[in-house]
Amino acid sequence: GEDVEQSLFLSVREGDSSVINCTYTDSSSTYLYWYKQEPGAGLQLLTYIFSNMDMKQDQRLTVLLNKKDKHLSLRIADTQTGDSAIYFCAEKSEAAGNKLTFGGGTRVLVKP
Amino acid sequence: DTEVTQTPKHLVMGMTNKKSLKCEQHMGHRAMYWYKQKAKKPPELMFVYSYEKLSINESVPSRFSPECPNSSLLNLHLHALQPEDSALYLCASSQGFSGVEKLFFGSGTQLSVL
Numbered sequence: 001g002e003d004v005e006q007s008l009f010l011s012v013r014e015g016d017s018s019v020i021n022c023t024y025t026d027s028s029s030t031y032l033y034w035y036k037q038e039p040g041a042g043l044q045l046l047t048y049i050f051s052n053m054d055m056k057q058d059q060r061l062t063v064l065l066n067k068k069d070k071h072l073s074l075r076i077a078d079t080q081t082g083d084s085a086i087y088f089c090a091e092k093s094e095a096a097g098n099k100l101t102f103g104g105g106t107r108v109l110v111k112p
Numbered sequence: 113d114t115e116v117t118q119t120p121k122h123l124v125m126g127m128t129n130k131k132s133l134k135c136e137q138h139m140g141h142r143a144m145y146w147y148k149q150k151a152k153k154p155p156e157l158m159f160v161y162s163y164e165k166l167s168i169n170e171s172v173p174s175r176f177s178p179e180c181p182n183s184s185l186l187n188l189h190l191h192a193l194q195p196e197d198s199a200l201y202l203c204a205s206s207q208g209f210s211g212v213e214k215l216f217f218g219s220g221t222q223l224s225v226l
Contacts, residue, residue: 031212042116042202042217043155050212088154098210099168102154 004091004103011109018076020106022089025070029091032065033100034074037086046074046087084110118203118218126226127193133221135186135203143213144186145204146178149220155202161186162209193225 003025012018024032029051035043049056049063049072056063062075072089086105092098116137125131135144143162147155160168161180169178175197177189186203200220206213 033214035215040219040222042204042219043215044217045214048212048214092213097168098213099157099160100215105152105154 004089004101006087006089006103006106008104009107009109011111012079014079014081014110014112016079018074018079018083018108018110020074020076020087020089020108022072022074022103023070024072024089024091024101024103026091026093026095026101027070028095029070029093031092032063032072033090033092034061034063035088035090035102037088037105039085043088079108079110081110081112084108116203116205116216116218118201118221120221121219122222122224124224124226125190125193127195129193130189130191132190133188133201133203133223135188135218136184137205137216138184139205139216140183141205141207141216142183143206143209144180145206145215146186146188147202147204147217149200149202151200159188160209167209190223193223195225198223198225 006022033048034046037043060077064073088105089103090100119134146158149155158172159178164180175192179187202220203218204215206215
C-alpha cells in the first residue's frame with residue numbers, strides 16, 4: 001500500500017533555513033502537499049506540487065520533488081518562531097482512490 | 113470567507129451519551145470530509161461526502177454516523193462511543209474530490225469519552 005515517511009523532529013535557529021524531508025512509495029502520485037498544524041488547530045495547506053514538476057517556490061517556501069527517488073522536501077527560508085509547528089507531507093494518487101495519504105509529521109522547533 | 117467552522121471546540125461525553133459534531137463552510141465547496149486525529153499522529157480519513165452523497169466510508173464503526181443535510185453543513189453523530197474514540201475530530205472541505213484538491217480544515221473538536 002501507499003506509505004509516506006518523515007523524520008520526527010527538527011530543531012533550527014531563528015533566521016536559519018529549515019529543510020523538512022519526506023519520502024513516499026506510490027509511483028502513481030499526482031499531487032504532493034505540505035500542511036502545517038499549530039497546537040490546538042487544524043491543518044493549514046502551505047503549498048503543493050504537481051508530480052511532473054521538480055520545484056515550486058512561494059515566498060519563503062521552496063518545494064523540491066525528486067520523482068525518481070520519490071523524495072519531497074520543504075525548505076523554509078529565514079525561519080521565524082511562528083514557524084514552530086508540525087509539518088505533514090501528503091500525497092494524492094489514483095491508486096489510493098484520490099485520497100490523501102499523510103506522513104507521520106515532523107515537529108519543527110525554532111529557537112530564538 | 114475561507115473558513116471551516118466546527119462546533120463544539122471541546123466535548124466530554126460518557127459511553128452511553130448521544131452527541132453530534134457540526135461543521136459548516138460557505139466557500140461553495142462540494143466535497144466535505146471527517147478526519148480523526150490522535151495525539152502526535154497524522155489525521156486518519158473517516159468519511160468523504162461529494163455533492164452531498166457519501167462517497168467514502170473508511171470502514172468506520174457504526175457508532176459514528178455522518179450526515180450531510182446540505183452542501184454547506186456536515187454533521188457527525190456519536191452514540192455509544194468507547195474511551196479509545198477520544199481524539200481530535202477534524203472537518204475539511206475542498207472544491208471537489210478529484211484533481212489538485214486543496215483541503216481547508218476546521219480547528220477541530222477535541223473529544224473525550226469517559
